Amino acid sequence: xxxxxxxxxxxxxxxxxxxxxxxxxxxxxxxxxxxxxxxxxxxxxxxxxxxxxxxxxxxxxxxxxxxxxxxxxxxxxxxxxxxxxxxxxxxxxxxxxxxxxxxxxxxxxxxxxxxxxxxxxxxxxxxxxxxxxxxxxxxxxxxxxxxxxxxxxxxxxxxxxxxxxx
Numbered sequence: 001x002x003x004x005x006x007x008x009x010x011x012x013x014x015x016x017x018x019x020x021x022x023x024x025x026x027x028x029x030x031x032x033x034x035x036x037x038x039x040x041x042x043x044x045x046x047x048x049x050x051x052x053x054x055x056x057x058x059x060x061x062x063x064x065x066x067x068x069x070x071x072x073x074x075x076x077x078x079x080x081x082x083x084x085x086x087x088x089x090x091x092x093x094x095x096x097x098x099x100x101x102x103x104x105x106x107x108x109x110x111x112x113x114x115x116x117x118x119x120x121x122x123x124x125x126x127x128x129x130x131x132x133x134x135x136x137x138x139x140x141x142x143x144x145x146x147x148x149x150x151x152x153x154x155x156x157x158x159x160x161x162x163x164x165x166x
Contacts, residue, residue, distance in 0.1 A: 002031050004071060096121050096163055103162075107150040116143045120159045 009023035048054035100121050104114040119129045130140045153159055 002027075005031060008073075093122075099163060103151070109147065109150065113143050113147050113150075116140065117147055117159075120144070120147065120156055121163045123156070123160055125156070 005027045006024075009018070009020070009027050012018040012023055013020040045054060045059055049056055049059060097118060100114065100118045103109070104117060109117060115133065116129055119132065124132075126137075126140050126144060129135070129144075130137060133140070148154060148159070151159065151162065153162070
C-alpha cells in the first residue's frame with residue numbers, strides 16, 4: 001500500500017499538482033494511520049478466526065478486495081475526453097498523420113521524408129528520430145534539411161506551427 005501511495009504522490013508532483021515534500025508528508029501520515037488501523041483490525045480478525053466466527057477464506061477474500069480497491073484509486077494517467085451526443089472524440093494523431101500525408105503529396109516527399117515529417121509534426125527531436133528509425137545522425141539531418149527546404153521553414157518549431165491550426 002505504501003508503494004501505491006508513493007506512485008500516486010509522484011504522479012501528482014510530476015503534474016505540479018502538489019509539492020513533493022507535502023505529498024511525502026501526507027503519505028507518511030496516512031500510511032501510519034493505515035498501519036494503526038491494520039494492527040487493530042488484525043487483532044480483531046485474529047481473534048475472530050481463532051474463535052471460528054470468521055473463516056480464513058472470507059478474511060483472505062476481504063483483503064484481496066481491499067487491495068484491489070486501493071489500486072483502483074490510483075490514477076492511471078491522462079484519459080481521452082468522452083465525446084458528447086454519441087460522437088467520437090477527434091483523434092489528433094490520425095489528423096496529424098493525414099495532414100502529413102497531404103503535405104507529403106503536395107511537396108513530393110520521399111517515403112523516408114514522409115516518415116520523418118510525421119515525427120517532426122509530433123514534436124520529436126532529431127536524436128529521437130535517429131533512435132526510432134535506426135539511422136545515422138547525418139542521414140536524419142539531411143532528411144530534415146530537405147523537409148525544411150520543401151516546407152519553407154527553418155526550425156522544428158516552425159514545422160509544429162504548420163500543424164497547430166488543426
